[in-house]
Amino acid sequence: MQRVVITRYGGPEVLEVRDAPDPSPMRGEVRIAVAAAGLNFADVSARVGLYPDAPKPPMTVGYEVSGTVDAVGGGVDDFEVGDKVVALTRFGGQSSSVVVPQHQVVHLPDGLDLVHAAAIPVNYLTAYLMLVRLGNVRNGESVLIHAAAGGVGFAALQICKQLGAVTYGTASAAKHERLRAEGLDHPIDYRNQDFAAEVTRLTKGRGVDVILDAVGGNTSRKNYRLLRPLGRLFLFGASSASQDPKRNLLKAASAIAQFPVFHPLPLMNANKGVFGVNLGHLWDEKQLMNEALTELLAWWADGRIEPVIDSTFPFSQAGKAHDQLQQARNVGKVLLIP
Template identity: 35%
Template sequence: MHAITIERPGGPEALRWSEVPDPAAADGEVLIEVAAAGVNRADALQRQGNYPPPKDAPPYPGLEVSGRIKAVGDGVHGWHAGQEVCALLGGGGYAQLVAVPAAQVLPVPKGVDLVDAAGLPEVAATVFSNVVDLARLKPGETLLVHGGGSGIGTFAIQLGKALGAEVVATARAAKRERLLELGADRVIDYRAADFSKEVQADVVLDIMGGSYLKQNVDALKVGGRLVVIGLQGGRRGELDMGQLLTKRALVAGTTLRARSSAEKAGIVRGVREEVWPLVDEGMIRPVIHQRFPMTEAAAAHRLLESNEHVGKILLTN
């Protein structure tokens, strides 16, 4: 088969369409013939040499795919060859074939195109595990989503609204109308205003890290929960512990890729039980900005790093 390999750590030009050994479905795994793969920030970090894959994952980028099951390993129940599925991966999605634990596989939701389904598993698992499972967002609360135009952001806006929350997003002014269409109650242009003076939130989903830490805590209500899932604004920030105590607030940081197979299986099970019905009903839809052929992964990465997109970027076979 062919897959996108990383010739050396560096820019998008380091990505190569290469012939590599075919994977096989081990015990408890399914082999998927890949229709499409989602492009994520983690893929760009891996390409740069800053985010190595887990030891048990393929070396190729790609944390989510959609496609058809080609084969199932021993001990797999509930899945069979020919089924249309999407899946959360530890890596290896930029390829023609990928083997994945059966517990990380999801059916393609009703009314969702097979290719577009590749844009769901990573964002659904990330947003569900942080906003619902960890931060316990409740109906009537306010959710602040940073990077509202990203794949994570566009999904979080829709999930927050489906759960009955008020949703405020930060994004460039050019993305405002699209995010309002997705259900955001307000969109704050982070380049023109201090969001912490514009909103008080019960839950903050943050992709920036250090540079936003003070403002995020300022923006929390009493009893608020700040969940940091990215470090685009740096690793370090100053935290006023007195303010944190006064607000009785929670600050948490999480990653998804490095979690154990058992943890990922639990998250995927929660997504299937609590989020997939919302997608089946049309309350949440994949937001796809652009599709590229798998051989044009470099162009897809350039678009990702430009931050000009709204929603997901996909690679197709």
């Protein structure tokens, strides 16, 4: 089998495709011939050495795949060779063959595109946990989605539309038309406008009910102030800390230092909630993750959501795929194809 290896911390040139022996499934495991592997911003952060959860180089990252089961270990009753599936992978997904515990694997409903299926797990689970499970977004509530044209952004937008929310989203101006077509009510060009002033203007000073913030730093500070009473702020990333193509610890530390600190008394008095979400720390919540992923695939089968694919790159062009995310050129999900 082949895999994309981060050989050392650095720019996209540190990525190499390397051969490795085919893995064998043990008891309770499923082997998948990978059709596509999702690329996430976390993988870019891991490459530059700013993702503490990732293994040390040389390593293969990747949290999600789609593909076809080609071997099963003992004790696996729900899957057989030939099944089309989607799976969460605890690193190592950017490989042509992966072995995964069966609870991390879900059947792909008939009629759905096997390659595009790799765009569902990370982005949609993250958005779903925030908006549905924790945020309990109600019809008519207002949601501000940062990085609205990214992978999580489109997933969040589609789920907000399902829930009947009014949506505000930050993105480069060139991406606004696509976002409007996807149903975003109020695109905001955060690069040329102060997004907080714009949200205040658009909401006539009322602010918003829910904010999805993976930018971090000073942006989080402004977000907290934009919340209405009973508003919920979701902190789930720090992309402001990983914008340099190489490892820049000073810049990263400066972005992290600008995160606000929340004291309980002002939180109580303002009736505001602040939540942290990290999908990569939910591996023990097997049933929750399996059921949520199954539900999201059913939503896709029903036409309620539809993954937006920016581009697909063969493993040999993984560096270009990383660039696409890091240079913020993507509109939707970037996938790697073995």
